[in-house]
Amino acid sequence: MSPNHMSASEEAETDYLALLDRSRIPVHVGCVMDGNGRWAEKRGLPRTEGHGAGEAALMDTAFGALDAGLKWLTVFAFSTENWHRPVEEVRYLMHFNESLLTRHRDELHEAGVRINFSGRRDWRVPRRVARRMEEATELTKDNTRMTLTFAFNYGGRAEIVDAVRKLVESGVPADRINEKAISRYLYHPEAPDPDLVIRTSGEMRISNFLLWEIAYSELVFTDVLWPDFRRDDLYRAIYEYQGRHRRYGKVGPT
Numbered sequence: 001m002s003p004n005h006m007s008a009s010e011e012a013e014t015d016y017l018a019l020l021d022r023s024r025i026p027v028h029v030g031c032v033m034d035g036n037g038r039w040a041e042k043r044g045l046p047r048t049e050g051h052g053a054g055e056a057a058l059m060d061t062a063f064g065a066l067d068a069g070l071k072w073l074t075v076f077a078f079s080t081e082n083w084h085r086p087v088e089e090v091r092y093l094m095h096f097n098e099s100l101l102t103r104h105r106d107e108l109h110e111a112g113v114r115i116n117f118s119g120r121r122d123w124r125v126p127r128r129v130a131r132r133m134e135e136a137t138e139l140t141k142d143n144t145r146m147t148l149t150f151a152f153n154y155g156g157r158a159e160i161v162d163a164v165r166k167l168v169e170s171g172v173p174a175d176r177i178n179e180k181a182i183s184r185y186l187y188h189p190e191a192p193d194p195d196l197v198i199r200t201s202g203e204m205r206i207s208n209f210l211l212w213e214i215a216y217s218e219l220v221f222t223d224v225l226w227p228d229f230r231r232d233d234l235y236r237a238i239y240e241y242q243g244r245h246r247r248y249g250k251v252g253p254t
């Protein structure tokens with residue numbers, strides 16, 4: 001939704017941050033960073049170049065989120081299904097995520113960002129990558145300005161399965177299993193549910209992202225391919241979010 005049905009060029013020049021109601025900034029935004037491969041293919045480049053170009057988008061979005069006052073930003077970096085991609089691409093993505101962390105953790109730390117990970121730490125995640133993840137988590141664990149969570153080797157169904165497993169292991173009787181109990185065993189029970197989930201690249205699906213947590217999230221889809229996404233695209237999505245009426249199944253205000 002654009003203000004007053006603007007033309008595309010007017011829209012491109014709109015300062016969406018200035019239009020935002022600062023008292024209603026979403027607390028938690030999730031991002032399905034999609035379209036890297038297509039971005040590269042359009043330029044005749046290998047798909048992996050698209051992942052590389054996604055780094056600038058991620059950093060600009062993270063710092064833009066800080067400027068807007070977001071408290072939680074969760075980005076989908078690698079899904080439990082992405083292991084089915086060609087081995088070279090998987091290898092590239094593992095190394096890429098490791099090097100991205102190493103190169104950016106200090107500036108994120110200085111900016112007051114707490115870095116978190118969500119997903120399975122199974123044997124397929126190389127040891128070196130897991131170690132970098134632990135280091136970044138440890139380094140930034142006391143930061144409070146914003147939590148940036150990388151959903152890495154993450155699947156929404158796997159998360160629910162893992163939660164139920166832990167619940168059963170803890171010996172909770174069946175009649176004590178309720179939504180609150182399951183929520184307590186998710187990867188990050190302390191994180192509030194996302195208010196807004198953005199997916200880039202024009203695909204209108206969730207692809208196993210935060211299934212439990214997005215029950216009442218607002219969804220914004222954009223045709224922008226992830227490597228082209230910048231903070232202004234985030235602000236535009238938040239602007240759209242602020243025009244929505246969240247009813248949670250109730251009867252809303254007229």
Ligand code: IPE
Nearest residue numbers: 033034035036037038039077
């Ligand atoms: C998203 O971009 C990044 C990951 C899934 C790791 P894609 O690689 O899915 O790009 P498209 O969807 O093929 O264009």
Ligand code: IPE
Nearest residue numbers: 032033034076077078079207
């Ligand atoms: C979702 O994108 C996963 C990530 C962004 C990491 P995909 O590209 O894997 O999703 P599909 O295959 O289009 O559903």
Ligand code: MG
Nearest residue numbers: 034035036037
């Ligand atoms: Mg994709």
